[in-house]
Amino acid sequence: MADRINDIAWQAHQGSVAAIIQLLNDKLVESGVRTRAIFSDGVLQLLCEAQSVDQLEKTTIVQKIRQILESIAPRNIRRVNINSRIVREQQLLWLTEIYRDRDNQLLWSEEITLPKPNIFRQILKDFQDYKESKTELAQVSLPKPNSFRSVVFRRRNRNKAKNRLQSKSIPKQSLPLGLLKVSSLCLPLLLLVWGAYAWLEGKGESSTSAETSKSLTIQPQVSSLANTQNFAQKTEDPFVAAVRIANQASALGKKALTPEQRLELATKWQEASDLMSQVPAKHSRYQEAQSRIQLYKKYAAASQSIAAKPKPTPTPGIKTLSTPDPFAAAVRIANQASASGKTAASSEQWSTLAAKWQEASDLMSQVPAEHSRYQEAQSRIQLYKKFSEAAKVQAQKGQ
Incomplete structure (x- = not known):
């Protein structure tokens, strides 16, 4: 049996923050991650x-x-706040620094909730631990006597043991009866342990958080904290800072709707670009920084x-209907004129046909330059004008 004092896993299960940190560091050492932790206000603050x-x-x-x-499954720990940052040498008051300037101190932060253990399983495990502790005490090995002393002891007490067994009859208890007792x-x-555990479980978190908050009371050191914060900002990796601001801009871009929000988004992207330009050439990710600029x-x-695009404002008194495409309208009138040209005979019909071709030409001239068929519209302007002039000539011949 392992000694409970040296059993790190058992201490971590009982809620020891130091034991939890040791287990986390052992499991995360291959990933190159180091952890620190403080239990504050009912939350295990974890720094990676x-x-x-x-x-x-x-x-x-x-x-x-x-x-x-x-x-x-640590006792009385349900909420865990995981914080991450690039490793720094300044380790004192790291939780206070995070509270003061979370955006500049952390890469990201995530809070998780651990599942609540089954109370019956917990009582059973406590009972098993109690039995194991008694077994450990019972199995303590005593020093064995030497051979000469054991022989003398056996000879001296052999007759006494025989007389004791003959004079006293020891009743044998059956196994089922013993188990029943x-x-x-x-x-x-x-039942008593279950009731006490249920009562202490609800009260444990509040009492533990109160004691922890009292023990973590810090004397105000405004000047030293300010100097530490300024030093951390000056020595922060510009690549890391740029990535953090870019992540903030990416999240803001998903919900930016107004011009003001778009301008704020543009400012963040520009700030991230400026920070990337400060990455020195000896940096391990210099080439990536240059591409991200x-x-x-x-x-x-x-x-x-x-953000600079003007918002369309509807004119009062005018129905905000969608403007018809001038290209489509011109093609429709040109098709009508083409059908009328097959049956035109009198000078009035030819004059009406000339007006239709001229109207189609005017509509084609209204097609904007960003239209997908702008070049085609420019060529049709002159074509429809020729058709209009030809219809006018036919109208004059019929007079």
Whole structure:
């Protein structure tokens, strides 16, 4: 049996933050991630640090930590807030720094909730632990006597043992009867433990959070914290800062509707581009930073162009109906004129036909330059004018 004092897994199950940190670091060492933790206000604040952004991929880290904590099932810990940042040497008051400036301190943050354990399984496990502890005490090995002392001891007490066995008859208890007595003694104890556990479970979180918050009371050190924060901002990796601002801009772009929101989005993309341009040439991701500079600039220009487009304002008193396509209207009138030209005979019919061709030509001249068939419309302007002139000549001949 392993000694409970040295059993890290058992201590982590009992809710020891230090033991939980040790198990997490052992499981995450291959990923290059180091963890730190503080239990504050009923929430286990967990900080994950690594040398690069790639090692702190959000989905992978959250899934691994969730699996590890669910296997530990720590007592009185249900809510876990996972924070991540690039590793730093300043480790004192890291939780206070995160509360003061979350956006500049963290790459991302995710809160998870651990499932509540089955109370009956918990009582059974506590009872098994109690039995194991008694078994450990019973199995303590005593020093064996040497051979000479054992022989003397046996000879001296051989007759005494025979007389004791003959004078006293020891009644033998059956196994079922013994089990019945043990179960009758253990049942009230189990009920008592279950009631105490149910009462303490609800009260434990509030009392633990109160004690932890009292122990974490920090003397105000405004000047030193300000200097530490300024130093952290100056030494922050510009590539990491640019990626964080780009992620914020990407999230804002999904819900930006007004011109003001678009302008704010363009400002964030431009800020991310400026930070990428500050990445030094000796940086491990310098080439990627250079490609992202132009990409973020394109995003900023696109957001500015969308914000600069005027919003259509309906004129009062006029029905806001969709304007017909002048190209389609001109083609429709040209088809009518072509059908009328097959039956025109009198000068009035030819004059009407000339007016239709002229109307179709005028409509073609109204086709805007951004129209998909603008070039075709330009060629049809002169064609319809020729048809109109020909119809006028026919009208003059009939007079």
